[in-house]
Amino acid sequence: MVADGVWFAVGNGTLYTMSNTLVIERDEDVVIVDSHVTPAAGAALRESIAVVTDKPVTTVINSHFHYDHAFGTQAFGDDVQVIGHEYTRARLAIDPLDDPTYLRSLDRFDNTLAEVEARLASADDDEREGLEIEASFWRAHVESQGETDPVAPDVAVSERLTLYRGGREIQLHWLGRAHTGGDLAVYLPGEKIVFTGDMMLGRPSYMGDGYVGEWAATLANLKQLDIELVLPGHGEGFSDLRIIDYVQAYYNDLHAGVMRLKGQGFSAEEAAARVDLRHHEDSLGVSELGADLLAVRRIYDLADGVAE
Numbered sequence: 001m002v003a004d005g006v007w008f009a010v011g012n013g014t015l016y017t018m019s020n021t022l023v024i025e026r027d028e029d030v031v032i033v034d035s036h037v038t039p040a041a042g043a044a045l046r047e048s049i050a051v052v053t054d055k056p057v058t059t060v061i062n063s064h065f066h067y068d069h070a071f072g073t074q075a076f077g078d079d080v081q082v083i084g085h086e087y088t089r090a091r092l093a094i095d096p097l098d099d100p101t102y103l104r105s106l107d108r109f110d111n112t113l114a115e116v117e118a119r120l121a122s123a124d125d126d127e128r129e130g131l132e133i134e135a136s137f138w139r140a141h142v143e144s145q146g147e148t149d150p151v152a153p154d155v156a157v158s159e160r161l162t163l164y165r166g167g168r169e170i171q172l173h174w175l176g177r178a179h180t181g182g183d184l185a186v187y188l189p190g191e192k193i194v195f196t197g198d199m200m201l202g203r204p205s206y207m208g209d210g211y212v213g214e215w216a217a218t219l220a221n222l223k224q225l226d227i228e229l230v231l232p233g234h235g236e237g238f239s240d241l242r243i244i245d246y247v248q249a250y251y252n253d254l255h256a257g258v259m260r261l262k263g264q265g266f267s268a269e270e271a272a273a274r275v276d277l278r279h280h281e282d283s284l285g286v287s288e289l290g291a292d293l294l295a296v297r298r299i300y301d302l303a304d305g306v307a308e
């Protein structure tokens with residue numbers, strides 16, 4: 001529990017939940033922000049919520065469209081109201097199972113399972129038990145992926161929406177493009193808590209669908225809120241707001257560095273290998289030369305007008 005009637009759900013250990021969920025209890029019902037990665041993980045989340053309250057989950061807010069935050073929604077039934085940014089609505093309503101970020105994840109999980117099964121095949125008795133648990137964990141995940149039937153928001157937000165029901169104020173803010181085109185920050189002004197999804201983690205986020213050149217400005221808008229606790233879509237919550245400054249500086253330097261290399265004629269692959277962000281080692285632990293290739297390709301594609 002992070003405040004009275006507010007929980008930060010980070011997974012239960014037996015299923016792959018992958019991302020965090022914010023659980024907000026109101027007088028008569030429960031609102032959640034994000035729904036975990038698969039229908040099975042969503043069902044496990046629903047069961048964990050039932051342990052702390054017998055009120056029904058009536059509302060699911062999507063922080064953004066990514067599968068690892070949105071593909072558990074179907075576990076909450078057909079009557080639940082789903083709220084997301086209009087960009088999120090578009091991405092989840094039109095072919096979400098063909099999304100490149102999702103398809104890459106399917107390959108990654110299939111490979112992880114195959115690798116664990118290969119290790120299990122040649123394991124000695126000491127290793128076998130642990131590897132069997134690991135294999136069944138990944139098998140359950142891959143199986144549940146196949147049952148996914150994504151649910152798109154039925155309420156779309158363009159910039160701002162506030163829910164007042166049940167003795168609780170819940171503000172939804174679109175603060176600009178960042179991790180995706182439609183990130184919502186969910187802010188509880190009474191508790192001074194903000195759930196940021198992946199627009200703000202305790203470190204740089206996945207940038208493959210992001211707007212690196214605009215991200216720092218969006219985070220500047222986030223800092224306008226009166227915040228005591230940031231709860232991100234992955235990892236631990238934090239109260240040290242200097243972390244936002246560090247991440248802003250990283251995105252600005254990454255974008256400028258990559259655009260400079262692009263201007264000098266380097267390919268995205270070369271730029272990803274050469275861009276030097278090691279001056280962010282003290283603040284963010286960046287100790288190696290280079291940056292994530294998907295992030296650099298994304299910067300190139302936006303600059304070249306082949307992505308939007």
Ligand SMILES: [Zn+2]
Nearest residue numbers: 064066179198
């Ligand atoms: Zn994401």
